[in-house]
Amino acid sequence: MDPDKEDRIQILMNKMAKRVHARRFQLFPLFEDFDRVRNGHVTQSQFLRVLNDLGLLTLLTGFEKDNLLEKFRVRVGGRDDMDYITFCHELNTLAGFEAGIP
Structure with a gap:
């Protein structure tokens, strides 16, 4: 991704992390409810x-949503x-949560 997109994604990730x-x-x-084979991916x-469902989508414009989807998209089969x-x-880290601690 180009640096401008990365900057925009960082801003929107920070916005979501606050919530x-x-x-x-x-x-x-x-997410795990949808990941039946536990491969770390969902549609x-x-x-x-x-x-x-988390109320995070309302924080994003259409353009921001597209950038977010591009950032975390992977090719699987x-x-x-x-x-x-x-x-x-990434979101938990920005929100200040420690890994593995509820």
Whole structure:
């Protein structure tokens, strides 16, 4: 990704991290509900559904949402999925949560 996109993503991740920290959201369980094979990936629509359920999707403009999807998109078996593990780790780190501690 180009540096401008990375900067924009960092700003929106910080915006989401503030809400995650304030509300003490547990991110992994909601994503894991969709990840039946436990490979760390969900579909784009499942990823967006979790963000919507957490109230994080409303923080993003359409352009920001597209940048976020591009950042965490991975190619799995011929289709594009979302790497929720990396997303959750980055967001939890920005929110100030320690890994492995609820």
